[in-house]
C-alpha cells in the first residue's frame with residue numbers, strides 16, 4: 557500500500573482520532589456479532605501500547621443525522637472494554653464541550669469512544685465544519701474503518717484534510733490482501749459470484765473478467781444467465797432487462813479465455829419456504845411454476861473441483877437461499893471446499909458470504925474475511941475508496 561500507516565508516525569503523547577467501523581449487528585440492545593470490534597483491536601492495542609491518547613469514532617446503523625436511542629454506542633463501548641481488559645470512556649456526543657473536556661482528561665494509553673457520528677447531519681454530507689470540529693480534537697487521524705472507506709463522510713474523508721492522516725492495521729491488511737488478489741494474483745485465480753441481483757454485481761463481474769482464470773456463477777443472479785442461454789427459469793429470480801448484459805459477460809469471458817461456470821443442475825421448490833416441496837432438475841428443465849433456490853449436487857461437485865484446483869479464490873455472494881437450511885447446501889459446499897483446500901488462498905468479500913461462513917463455523921479456516929460489505933464490493937469493482945485516497949502517501 558502506498559499510504560502511510562501508524563508505523564510511519566510518532567503517536568506517543570498525541571491525541572489520535574481513530575475512525576473505526578463498529579457498525580455491528582444488534583438485537584434488542586445486544587451485540588450479536590462482535591467481529592468488527594475484534595478486527596480493530598490490533599490498531600487500538602498498538603495505540604495504547606505506544607502511549608497515544610485514543611479517541612475512537614464510529615457510525616452504527618443509519619440514523620440519518622438524528623439521535624436514535626437504540627443506535628447509541630454504549631453497548632459497543634462496554635464490549636470493547638471487555639475485549640481490551642481496560643476501561644473505555646464513552647461520551648454521549650461526538651463533538652462539543654462534553655467531548656472536549658473528556659479529551660482534555662485523557663492520559664497516555666487511555667481510550668475514549670465518541671457517540672455515533674451519524675447522529676450529526678454533517679457526517680454523511682461530509683460537512684467541512686463537522687470535519688474541522690473532529691480534527692480540532694486531535695493531533696493525528698488514523699483510519700481503520702475499511703468497512704466505511706467507500707463513504708466520503710466527515711469522519712472518514714473530510715477530517716483527513718485537516719490532520720496528518722494514516723491507515724490503521726485493519727485498513728492496511730484489507731487493502732493489501734484485496735489489492736494483491738486483484739493486481740498480482742496467484743493462479744489459477746477463481747472468482748465466485750452469487751447473491752441475489754445481477755444489477756448489484758455488474759461492476760464486479762466486469763472488472764473480474766479482466767483478471768480471473770475461472771468465473772463461477774451461483775445464487776439468484778445465475779438465472780438471468782440461464783435465461784440468456786435460452787433456458788426457461790420458471791419462477792426463479794430473473795432480471796429481464798439484464799439478459800443482454802449477461803450475454804455480453806459470457807461473450808467477454810470467451811474473448812478473454814476465462815472459463816465461465818454456471819449451474820448444471822439446481823434445487824427447485826414449489827414455494828419460497830424451508831418446508832417447500834423440492835426436487836433436483838437439470839438446468840434446462842426448470843418447471844414453469846417452480847423456482848430454483850439452490851445449486852444442485854452435480855454443480856456442487858463441479859464447483860468444489862474448480863476451487864480445489866485454484867491457488868486463489870475470491871468469493872462474494874451465496875449460492876442459494878442459505879438462510880433456509882433446505883437451500884443452504886450449495887453455499888455450505890463452497891465454504892467447505894475453501895476450508896479444505898490447503899493450497900488455495902481464500903478471500904471472502906464480506907456481507908452475506910461472510911455471514912454464511914460464520915454460520916457454518918468455518919470462519920477460522922478462511923485466509924481472509926473482509927470486514928467490508930459495500931466497501932469490498934466497490935474495491936473489487938476497481939473503484940477508488942475515498943477514505944483511502946484521503947490518507948497521506950508514503
Ligand SMILES: Nc1ncnc2c1ncn2[C@@H]1O[C@H](COP(=O)(O)OP(=O)(O)OP(=O)(O)O)[C@@H](O)[C@H]1O
Pocket residue numbers: 750751752753756774775776777793848849850872873874875876877878879905906907908909910929930933
Ligand atoms: N436462488 C436464489 N433465489 C433467490 N434468492 C437467492 C438465491 N440465491 C441466493 N439468494 C439470496 O441472495 C441474498 C444475498 O444476495 P445479495 O446480493 O443481497 O448480497 P450479497 O451477494 O451477499 O452481497 P454482499 O456480500 O455485498 O452483502 C441472500 O439473502 C440469499 O438468500
Ligand SMILES: O=C(O)[C@H](O)COP(=O)(O)O
Pocket residue numbers: 577579617618703704707928929930931
Ligand atoms: O456495514 C457496512 O457495510 C459499513 O459499516 C457501511 O455502512 P453503510 O452502508 O450504512 O454506509
